[in-house]
Amino acid sequence: MAQLQLxxxxxxxxxxxxxxxxxxxxxxxxxxxxxxxxGCGKSTLLRIIAGLETQTSGEVRIGERDVSDxxxxxxxxxxxxxxxxxxxxxxVRGNISLGLKQAKTPxxxxxxxxxxxxxxxxxxxLLERKPAxxxxxxxxxxxxxxxxxxxxxxxxFDEPLSNLDAALRSSxxxxxxxxxxxxxxxxxxxxxxxxxxxxxxxxxxxxxxxxIQQVGSPRELxxxxxxxxxxxxxxxxxxxxxxxxxGPNGSEIxxxxxxxxxxxxxxxxxxxxxxxxHPEGEPGVVQFSEYLGSESFSLVALDKGHQVLVRHSxxxxxxxxxPVKVIQIRDxxxxxxxxxxx
Amino acid sequence: MFPRPIQxxxxxxxxxxxxxxxxALFIWLLPLLAIxxxxxxxxxxxxxxxxxxxxxxxxLVENYLTVFRESQAVTYFFNSIxxxxxxxxxxxxxxCMAGYALxxxxxxxxxxxxxxxxxxxxxxxxILMVPVRDLAVQTxxxxxxxxxxxxxxxxxxxxxxxxxxxxxxxxxxxxxxxARIEGVSEYKIFWYVVLPLVRPAIAAxxxxxxxxxxxxxxxxxxxxxxxxxxxxxxxxxxxxxQFVSRWHLVSAASLMAAIxxxxxxxxxxxxxxxxxxxxxxK
Numbered sequence: 001m002a003q004l005q006l007x008x009x010x011x012x013x014x015x016x017x018x019x020x021x022x023x024x025x026x027x028x029x030x031x032x033x034x035x036x037x038x039g040c041g042k043s044t045l046l047r048i049i050a051g052l053e054t055q056t057s058g059e060v061r062i063g064e065r066d067v068s069d070x071x072x073x074x075x076x077x078x079x080x081x082x083x084x085x086x087x088x089x090x091x092v093r094g095n096i097s098l099g100l101k102q103a104k105t106p107x108x109x110x111x112x113x114x115x116x117x118x119x120x121x122x123x124x125x126l127l128e129r130k131p132a133x134x135x136x137x138x139x140x141x142x143x144x145x146x147x148x149x150x151x152x153x154x155x156x157f158d159e160p161l162s163n164l165d166a167a168l169r170s171s172x173x174x175x176x177x178x179x180x181x182x183x184x185x186x187x188x189x190x191x192x193x194x195x196x197x198x199x200x201x202x203x204x205x206x207x208x209x210x211x212i213q214q215v216g217s218p219r220e221l222x223x224x225x226x227x228x229x230x231x232x233x234x235x236x237x238x239x240x241x242x243x244x245x246x247g248p249n250g251s252e253i254x255x256x257x258x259x260x261x262x263x264x265x266x267x268x269x270x271x272x273x274x275x276x277x278h279p280e281g282e283p284g285v286v287q288f289s290e291y292l293g294s295e296s297f298s299l300v301a302l303d304k305g306h307q308v309l310v311r312h313s314x315x316x317x318x319x320x321x322x323p324v325k326v327i328q329i330r331d332x333x334x335x336x337x338x339x340x341x342x
Numbered sequence: 343m344f345p346r347p348i349q350x351x352x353x354x355x356x357x358x359x360x361x362x363x364x365x366a367l368f369i370w371l372l373p374l375l376a377i378x379x380x381x382x383x384x385x386x387x388x389x390x391x392x393x394x395x396x397x398x399x400x401x402l403v404e405n406y407l408t409v410f411r412e413s414q415a416v417t418y419f420f421n422s423i424x425x426x427x428x429x430x431x432x433x434x435x436x437x438c439m440a441g442y443a444l445x446x447x448x449x450x451x452x453x454x455x456x457x458x459x460x461x462x463x464x465x466x467x468x469i470l471m472v473p474v475r476d477l478a479v480q481t482x483x484x485x486x487x488x489x490x491x492x493x494x495x496x497x498x499x500x501x502x503x504x505x506x507x508x509x510x511x512x513x514x515x516x517x518x519x520x521a522r523i524e525g526v527s528e529y530k531i532f533w534y535v536v537l538p539l540v541r542p543a544i545a546a547x548x549x550x551x552x553x554x555x556x557x558x559x560x561x562x563x564x565x566x567x568x569x570x571x572x573x574x575x576x577x578x579x580x581x582x583x584q585f586v587s588r589w590h591l592v593s594a595a596s597l598m599a600a601i602x603x604x605x606x607x608x609x610x611x612x613x614x615x616x617x618x619x620x621x622x623x624k
Contacts, residue, residue, distance in 0.1 A: 052519050073525030085516035089538040098534070099524030150524065 002063030002076070002153035003028045004049065004186060009058035011044055011210075018044055019210045022058070026188065026203075031180050033189045033197040035233070036207035043158060045207070046190045050079050050156050062153050078147035079156040082163060084139045086131040086146075092118075093127040096145045110149075117145040120182065121175075137168045144179070157189040161196060173199060194234055198222075206230050228339035231265045237297060240266045240308040244334075251332060253282055256305025262342060265333035268297060268311035273318055274325045281325030284308075286318045300326055381405055381593035388589055405594045409581065414569050415595060418577030422599075425490045425562075425573050426555045430548050432491065433498040434506075438544065440499070441506030442532050446518060456507060462500035467560065475564050485566050490573070493565060494555050502547055509543040510536060549610045553603040574599045 004026040011019040019041045026032050034042040047053040049060055051072035060068045067075040086095050093114060100110045118124045121141040131139055140160060147155055161169045177200055180187055191197055197204050198218040206213040206221065214221060214230045225231035231239050243260030244251045254260035274281055284302040296314045301307050310326060318324060334342040348359055382402040409415050444456050474493060483489030521531045562576035581591045
């Protein structure tokens with residue numbers, strides 16, 4: 001196991017700069033998740049760590065070694081692909097042991113490691129099957145097993161769960177969390193799914209436009225986003241953004257077309273709905289309500305011209321076209337014109 | 343779904359289909375049938391103009407035996423084998439390697455090189471007849487099996503590379519990257535990962551090239567003149583004497599010459615199982 005360091009990584013494809021000066025230090029045994037919208041460079045960064053892509057400039061260090069110019073197999077990494085990349089003509093055992101065999105590992109050690117991985121991933125009964133005879137979740141476990149037997153310093157995962165259906169996804173997610181605990185390994189995980197990021201990560205790296213927007217624990221990112229992008233990206237449903245000005249009682253929402261001095265970010269759970277005759281709050285009209293069982297969301301069109309989504313108890317019932325007032329039960333986040341948190 | 347199952351069409355359509363398919367098949371096979379009918383006539387029928395009518399006499403066994411008695415059909419047959427099998431092996435193995443390089447490695451010349459392979463297929467080989475024969479004579483390869491193999495291999499490899507390159511390109515690239523991460527050397531990736539996955543393509547290509555080369559008449563005539571090296575396609579000609587044409591014997595020999603490619607097709611049929619990569623990636 002080892003720490004992973006990225007120093008000033010830049011990647012250009014022709015004139016396009018897809019990664020701009022990436023600096024990141026990942027601790028030994030840490031589970032770090034890269035999230036961001038598609039095209040933000042998170043997969044490219046992972047592939048640079050793996051050595052499948054060459055950085056235009058910068059340095060990758062694993063443990064104490066500079067691995068920037070080493071072949072993928074010499075970096076002490078193992079990677080799990082989104083497509084699993086299992087060899088269709090080899091059995092599960094063949095898939096898991098191919099790398100070891102090529103490295104001329106003694107047979108008894110191969111057997112031992114395959115058995116260890118198979119036990120950990122509940123693959124023991126499937127060892128002689130071909131990938132085509134396995135379900136999606138089983139294939140995914142084989143791909144993980146193939147990574148485990150290499151005993152790498154760093155595990156890399158490239159959207160490993162996106163080919164699985166929702167139910168399976170959450171169970172494999174738990175398996176991954178358990179695996180991380182058991183192996184105590186350094187893991188880097190790329191996803192666009194913020195639920196995966198929030199649940200798995202020790203630290204999340206939010207990326208956009210080839211730049212790291214913020215690095216922090218899931219709680220830090222949610223409760224203390226440093227910019228508008230992170231605030232909007234983390235949290236579901238999304239944070240509401242409305243233009244605002246300073247009024248006598250704190251922030252006041254500015255009407256559409258009116259001058260505003262900053263943008264106010266309000267999470268749906270930081271708002272609440274009251275009847276129209278309530279003395280405080282912004283008047284508006286309910287556009288629609290979504291009942292999700294444990295919670296409900298209502299979209300309200302404010303008289304000032306903006307729409308905000310409000311989370312409320314499923315027992316509160318608000319009808320479409322009903323006039324209401326929206327009150328703030330917590331201070332919002334303020335962002336300046338460049339999206340920076342004030 | 344396409345094509346639509348015939349059962350879901352109207353009954354008139356089905357009827358027309360059932361009548362037209364055998365008719366089309368008959369027209370399609372008519373030349374073959376004509377050759378077969380010729381091969382069992384006596385020579386007199388052809389000389390008297392009874393080309394397409396009912397044979398005056400059935401001389402099936404006799405004609406076919408005469409082929410072996412009066413020509414070196416067995417030698418020709420083995421010459422064909424000696425030319426075809428090495429050609430298939432050389433072209434297909436070269437094509438696998440070139441196709442792998444062209445599809446897996448990103449280097450500057452990959453695309454121009456690939457286009458050269460494609461463009462080579464557009465050159466009509468007839469215009470190469472004189473230079474190739476000249477080259478063969480100069481290099482002492484004229485009228486040798488080695489010469490035929492080398493020239494055939496040279497002409498077939500272009501098409502084969504195009505074929506294999508596209509097949510290997512269609513493999514999921516993750517498989518190769520995954521093997522690289524596991525430390526499998528490039529040569530072993532080719533051998534243990536790529537080749538097993540393109541086996542159906544190799545089988546199909548081998549049959550195709552086998553047929554091309556076996557059926558070749560042009561180069562066989564241009565590059566050989568002796569009985570000892572002539573493949574069967576060129577050898578059959580010698581059944582026609584200097585002054586008489588014996589089409590019944592030529593027909594019989596032609597049909598026999600066609601057996602190996604046909605047999606090859608049926609023998610390799612089971613290797614054409616597509617979708618071997620199914621289950622590799624979802």
